[in-house]
Amino acid sequence: MTDALSNPGAVKAAPVTRPRRRRSRTMRRLFPYLLVAPAVIYLLGITLYPGLFAMWQSLYFVRFNNATFVGLENYADLMRDREFWQALWNTLVIGTISLTVQTVLALTLAYHAYRDPWVKGWRILFLMPMLFMPSAVAYLWQLAFNDGRVISDILMRAGVVDATIPFLSSVWLARLTLIVTDVWQWTPFLFIIFVAGLQSQDAEVEEAARLDGASWFQIFWNVSLPLLRPVIAVAVVLRGIDISTMFASVTIMTAGTPGGMTETISYFIYRTGFRMFNFGYASAASVVMLVLTIVIAQTVVKRAFRSGRA
Amino acid sequence: MARRSRSERLWLRYLILFTWAAFCLVPMLWFLSIGLRPRTEVITAEPIYWPTWSLDAWHMIWRDWPMRAYLINSLMAIAGSVVICVGLAIPAAYSLARYEYRGRDDIGFYILSTRMMAPAIVAIPIFFLFRNLGLLDTVWALMLVYAAINLSITTWIIRSYMLDIPKELEDAARTDGASDLTILWEIIIPACRPGIITAAVIAAIFAINEFLFTLLIASTPAAYTLSVALANFSGGTDGIIYNAIALVAFIAFLPVFLVVLMIQKHLSRGLTMGAVKG
Amino acid sequence: MAAIELQNVVKRYGAFVGVREFSLAIPDEEFLVLLGPSGCGKTTTMRMIAGLEEPTEGRIVIGGEDMTEVDARDRDVAMVFQGYALYPNMTIYDNIRFPLRMRGVPATDHDRLIRRAADMVELGAYLDRKPGALSGGQRQRAALARAIVRQPQAFLMDEPLSNLDAKLRASMRVQIKHLQRELRATTVYVTHDQIEAMTLADRIVVMNQGAVQQVGTPDEIYADPANTFVAGFIGAPPMNLIDGVADGGTFTAPGVTAPCPATLQGKVVLGIRPEDCVVGGGNLTGSVYGVEPTGDMTYLTVNVGTRQVEVKAARDFRAGLDTPLTIGFDPRRTYFFDGATGQRLRHGS
Numbered sequence: 001m002t003d004a005l006s007n008p009g010a011v012k013a014a015p016v017t018r019p020r021r022r023r024s025r026t027m028r029r030l031f032p033y034l035l036v037a038p039a040v041i042y043l044l045g046i047t048l049y050p051g052l053f054a055m056w057q058s059l060y061f062v063r064f065n066n067a068t069f070v071g072l073e074n075y076a077d078l079m080r081d082r083e084f085w086q087a088l089w090n091t092l093v094i095g096t097i098s099l100t101v102q103t104v105l106a107l108t109l110a111y112h113a114y115r116d117p118w119v120k121g122w123r124i125l126f127l128m129p130m131l132f133m134p135s136a137v138a139y140l141w142q143l144a145f146n147d148g149r150v151i152s153d154i155l156m157r158a159g160v161v162d163a164t165i166p167f168l169s170s171v172w173l174a175r176l177t178l179i180v181t182d183v184w185q186w187t188p189f190l191f192i193i194f195v196a197g198l199q200s201q202d203a204e205v206e207e208a209a210r211l212d213g214a215s216w217f218q219i220f221w222n223v224s225l226p227l228l229r230p231v232i233a234v235a236v237v238l239r240g241i242d243i244s245t246m247f248a249s250v251t252i253m254t255a256g257t258p259g260g261m262t263e264t265i266s267y268f269i270y271r272t273g274f275r276m277f278n279f280g281y282a283s284a285a286s287v288v289m290l291v292l293t294i295v296i297a298q299t300v301v302k303r304a305f306r307s308g309r310a
Numbered sequence: 311m312a313r314r315s316r317s318e319r320l321w322l323r324y325l326i327l328f329t330w331a332a333f334c335l336v337p338m339l340w341f342l343s344i345g346l347r348p349r350t351e352v353i354t355a356e357p358i359y360w361p362t363w364s365l366d367a368w369h370m371i372w373r374d375w376p377m378r379a380y381l382i383n384s385l386m387a388i389a390g391s392v393v394i395c396v397g398l399a400i401p402a403a404y405s406l407a408r409y410e411y412r413g414r415d416d417i418g419f420y421i422l423s424t425r426m427m428a429p430a431i432v433a434i435p436i437f438f439l440f441r442n443l444g445l446l447d448t449v450w451a452l453m454l455v456y457a458a459i460n461l462s463i464t465t466w467i468i469r470s471y472m473l474d475i476p477k478e479l480e481d482a483a484r485t486d487g488a489s490d491l492t493i494l495w496e497i498i499i500p501a502c503r504p505g506i507i508t509a510a511v512i513a514a515i516f517a518i519n520e521f522l523f524t525l526l527i528a529s530t531p532a533a534y535t536l537s538v539a540l541a542n543f544s545g546g547t548d549g550i551i552y553n554a555i556a557l558v559a560f561i562a563f564l565p566v567f568l569v570v571l572m573i574q575k576h577l578s579r580g581l582t583m584g585a586v587k588g
Numbered sequence: 589m590a591a592i593e594l595q596n597v598v599k600r601y602g603a604f605v606g607v608r609e610f611s612l613a614i615p616d617e618e619f620l621v622l623l624g625p626s627g628c629g630k631t632t633t634m635r636m637i638a639g640l641e642e643p644t645e646g647r648i649v650i651g652g653e654d655m656t657e658v659d660a661r662d663r664d665v666a667m668v669f670q671g672y673a674l675y676p677n678m679t680i681y682d683n684i685r686f687p688l689r690m691r692g693v694p695a696t697d698h699d700r701l702i703r704r705a706a707d708m709v710e711l712g713a714y715l716d717r718k719p720g721a722l723s724g725g726q727r728q729r730a731a732l733a734r735a736i737v738r739q740p741q742a743f744l745m746d747e748p749l750s751n752l753d754a755k756l757r758a759s760m761r762v763q764i765k766h767l768q769r770e771l772r773a774t775t776v777y778v779t780h781d782q783i784e785a786m787t788l789a790d791r792i793v794v795m796n797q798g799a800v801q802q803v804g805t806p807d808e809i810y811a812d813p814a815n816t817f818v819a820g821f822i823g824a825p826p827m828n829l830i831d832g833v834a835d836g837g838t839f840t841a842p843g844v845t846a847p848c849p850a851t852l853q854g855k856v857v858l859g860i861r862p863e864d865c866v867v868g869g870g871n872l873t874g875s876v877y878g879v880e881p882t883g884d885m886t887y888l889t890v891n892v893g894t895r896q897v898e899v900k901a902a903r904d905f906r907a908g909l910d911t912p913l914t915i916g917f918d919p920r921r922t923y924f925f926d927g928a929t930g931q932r933l934r935h936g937s
Binding site: 039057140153244252267290 | 408417
């Protein structure tokens, strides 16, 4: 040991001389942009290009391979289109109810599960519905509500109703089937995030509140919930985005019936474009939605993610 | 007094949790029973709750449909998209997490905001784009679309894990003589491996679940994936073949469930794109 | 090993000045400590030497070569970090090997060099562990081994001991000094702990708010502080600083009188170290605020007017609260500073 130390040359390997790199300032400044560029270019490819394409196409009346320039006529038509507004309204109504129900359920479940000794088991159990393909879940509930009449059968056996319920012929029953489907599959999403949020809270705060004599509901309402707010914001915003693009269940279960009262905006665009082949008109609707999305992203989402990180 | 209120609360807790567990499980088990019964017992005058167990659907999907091709299509599209996605996301995440430069936050938010884009909005242009490129009805198109859908999520998840790596680690590597790319490859990527795996798993799940694009792009069996094959079981004169659908749903569910069990700890962080640390 | 030279180095972040006009020559084999409170610019200075940050102005010369624009990876300096910065995915062996690989040292030499470095820090038995399986002190030694495995131009150490508990810190301090002497390695060491600075350094640079306050040997820094900042930063407890007025060879402040050079006039600050005060004597009149026996001596805090003065008293000194008492100063050990600028006023100047 001391031998090596008293003679540092012995430790030293063959001296390695390297060229002293003087990386230019421009290169150094450019480097992070180069790293992020491929991803950004790729994403521009599926957002900017389609956005511009949709804007361009929205100015035309497109039929098969013919495109006739019609100016802003598509937009004018759209603003007068009762079906478009109905689809927007349906999306809002179904989305709001579904999101509210899911949030309340997930909060209740998370609050009761997160300190339970079997919390891991509950998590695994509860997250299962989320892992099925949304289209499969839509078929599941389609069979349960309509084709198989299972829900009606159970309710009849329980004596709640005396005849098969025609879920597809009533506006609110049809909407209810979509909501149940969404709640069943996606409450777990919020549940898992809320549990994580609650578990990461400092247990001492809650203990202090309990020592101060607060009831469990007071603790939940005054201590846990405010601390959980940024987490709730992020989770609800993400869930809200996904609900607003609800498509698979509508296609498979209701196809907009009855009378377009369950048609969501995604389904409206799909139907106009790919069922009626009115691409120019569908593009106009896309552009309107794009503008709405950007506005919402810039306001709500930006704030939610900023507070979520704080 | 305190004891009583505590046991009351436990009673309430388990009532709530078991009720929800039943609500989760019963439809699943019932759907599984659909997959394991003959087609004649799916839609009947009176619903049948205890069917004649049979593997009819299992035989049917392999015999009457190119299930194997669907599976391979799905796997290729998903694996390919995850590779593209993670390959693009890692450098992007590194740039966003570690460098300070003008426009960084805007670029980061732009990437995040593509998560908000409804598939329906871009569906029509993308459809035309792939048609013009001659990529309709190919697995390649699905791969590219899935990668695009998931790029924002994977970038933000990986970024969040990279933010947790102490900056000293890179300074140390730099003074040890490592280049920027060596640091990324040898230090950063191994150190945030859980994040990368989480991102990959979540990207894969989203890819399996994707429905709208897949429906548009894969309109012939050559590019059918599991998710569209489902829709296909409802086409034609046969009506909806529920037992086949149920079985395929569980075939797709099983691997997803197993993988998710492995990343359970990271799930909430992954689902919120890193905003909530579980 | 090599000498390091900083020539008029300045670091600005926008309008904020991180480091002001820093010029210093560090001769080969010197152990230099940068000492100051957090945010004083000492770490920034070190990071500029390492090449992790670029100076806004000035040059940095290592081993006679201008390194100002050279990448950190080509500077050939080794750095030890406060958080150890061991690569978590690699074993200790691979951690120590990393700089060798990066610098293209022939692979045939690796094993011999790694084992020798590990033996120097007595870590030979832990080479196949991952950093997560080591204690704080072992991690610290692994970080040292990674720094010494190659023969760098210089060692840079950024508060390497501050994450250790007090006992370990003392023993690692001795090890680091021993290692530095044996390797005869030019070392720049950053700390906010004046005990570390005093015990380790050949020379200390005291910094505050980005500016160098004083450069000198530990003895000079202790015995001959250049201003009130240095005087108030060095020593445990540090020097008592008493604002008062000098007039005709006498310093006066409420409760305090002391002789001072006749040349002093007006507002001045008197400095006296706690160890240069004695209980009894006629320089200060006050009352007892607190008495803290430590075994080998007793710390005594005295209320004088509106201020407090620390005194190191004999180990058997005891007194009740508010006991009136007088304190005497060793007249050869009183310091005077300008009341406005805080600069030292030299006797007879």
